[in-house]
Amino acid sequence: MIVSALATAVGVNLGLTVLLVSAYSLLRRRPPFVSVYAPRRPYAPLESWLAAAWRRSEDDIHAAAGLDGVVFVRIFVFSIRLFAVVAVVGVGVLMPINFMGDQLQLIDFTDLPSKSVDVLSISNVQDGSNKLWLHFSAVYIITGVACYLLYYEYRYISGKRLEYFMTSKPLxxxxxxxxxxxxxxxxxxxxxxxxxxxxxxxxxxxxxxxxxxQTGKLRRLLNETEIMWTKLKNLKYVPQRPSTDNPPKKFLGLFGRNNPIGKYQKRLEDLEENVRMEQSDATRRxxxxxxxxxxxxxxxxxxxxxxxxxxxxxxxxxxxxxxxxxxx
Structure with a gap:
């Protein structure tokens, strides 16, 4: 990989991150998304929710989302800790050693964007060099840190789970x-x-x-009934033409106006009959x-x-x- 391609990939990922965070900050204020998130202060600064989310403690997360929310956050905590160790070892120890190797040709810094980044990898270390032991040691160090962090998180979450069961009321x-x-x-x-x-x-x-x-079929019918009812309810916000005694006409059954209200009402009646029949069968079964x-x-x-x-x-x-x- 050349330096310019690496810089392009980093720039694209950073740009997408900023774009998604900005889109969430803007769209969360719109009325159609009130059911997802209804802010108390719709005109607060865009970055306010980031600072508020960062200041939340683990007890706040446990009170709002329960133990599952705490475990989900601990996954990110584990990832940040592990990659912090990997970054320190890789950038602080391995990259300088690789850069000082002489396996590859020297870089012409006048045309750096078109050069490969292999000089920063293990490829630039001389074959049979004692510096390769640092790479082997780094692998064992990172593996040991990962195992220790996994054990620490397992012990921490297990303790939280036992504490939750011991302090909760018998259910x-x-x-x-x-x-x-x-x-x-x-x-x-x-x-x-x-x-x-x-x-x-x-x-x-x-x-x-x-x-x-076993009421899976009944549940599907109820869900479909709810969808039909929502569509029928939303039609009241759409301007309708004055109803006449003559029903809408179509040419050869393909072209022409249609009456969506009557269509949804008929579908609701059919679903209601199917739900009643399924309820009757469920009581006998x-x-x-x-x-x-x-x-x-x-x-x-x-x-x-x-x-x-x-x-x-x-x-x-x-x-x-x-x-x-x-x-x-």
Whole structure:
């Protein structure tokens, strides 16, 4: 790679970064994007949000975005720390050594933009030179720093996660397992079979259960209904011609005016009928999937964590094992 090409790549990336940051700073104030971000001060300086975001502490991020937001930010922190070490070792140690090598011809600084940057790489170090040991040492140093930073971030995030679970209130989902492939007896339902089994074999830990139905088709119909309703609602902002008794006419069914309001209303009626039919089928259909809840006292939860495991292959009555294990 020649110097001019490297400078062009750096300039393009910096230009795109400035362009995207400026576009976000301007577009976030526009009314169509209020649902994404509604600033309290629409006429504040463009760079104000950058300074405010930089000053936010980790506790602020945890309160606003939760533990997942903190982990996401820690990824950037890890990257900055690692590349800072790489930059110091590469620019401060390796590049001067490479530049002082004599493997390649000397550079004519009068035509520097058209020259290659290979003189700054390991290619300019003489074969068999003792300076190559610095490159090997740099590789081991960077690898060791990367492993240490990974271990440090893992220990830090694991501590945050354990702290979150130990300080939070006991919630039912902490003591819930998912059970599949439940056999149905003649004349009974899935709910009755689950309730009878766990009351008989796990009466001390069983609290309740909830049937989870497979309603993917119903969810798709509801989403499509919401989209149609949004389109129909947006039509009130579009000027419409006065309605007449005669419907819009088309030539050969291809050309002519169309009535979008009537089209969307008809589509909404069809979707409503499909939703009702799917709801009726869902109430009659029992899914082979249960969510089982266990009761654990708050005293035990605050002192020792518990492990809830469900190991099932085919049928819960034959292969599933549901247990509450205490960690010492």
């Amino acid at each position: 039912p989902q902490y003591f819930t397992v998912l059970v599949r492939a439940i056999p149905i007896t003649d004349g009974g339902s899935v709910s009755d079979a689950v309730d009878k089994f766990f009351k008989e074999y796990h009466s001390s830990t069983y609290l309740s259960h909830t049937v989870v139905h 029992q899914s082979h999937c249960q969510s089982i809840g266990y009761w654990v006292s708050s005293q035990c939860h605050s002192s020792l964590p518990f492990l809830l495991c469900a190991l099932n292959n085919e049928a819960i009555f034959d292969h599933a094992r549901i247990c509450v294990c205490q960690w010492d």
